[in-house]
Amino acid sequence: MIPKHYELKPVEPVDTTGMIMTAALMCCGLCDRVISGMGGPGNGIVCEPCGELLKSGALRNIVTWEE
Numbered sequence: 001m002i003p004k005h006y007e008l009k010p011v012e013p014v015d016t017t018g019m020i021m022t023a024a025l026m027c028c029g030l031c032d033r034v035i036s037g038m039g040g041p042g043n044g045i046v047c048e049p050c051g052e053l054l055k056s057g058a059l060r061n062i063v064t065w066e067e
Ligand SMILES: [Zn+2]
Pocket: 028, 029, 030, 031, 032, 033, 046, 047, 048, 049, 050, 051
């Protein structure tokens, strides 16, 4: 089962060249919650609760991204 998540365009893409990944975990870009043990690492992916906060505007002016 694929968990729900939202894909965002990262405002400041992180250069991961040379970084050591211990596992291909897909983590939330906001709270580091592990979304999935596979399919990652994903840039600009946030978990469902954070996605809901973003959609509701609760994080406006805190988190920004390009539409
Ligand atoms: Zn999150």
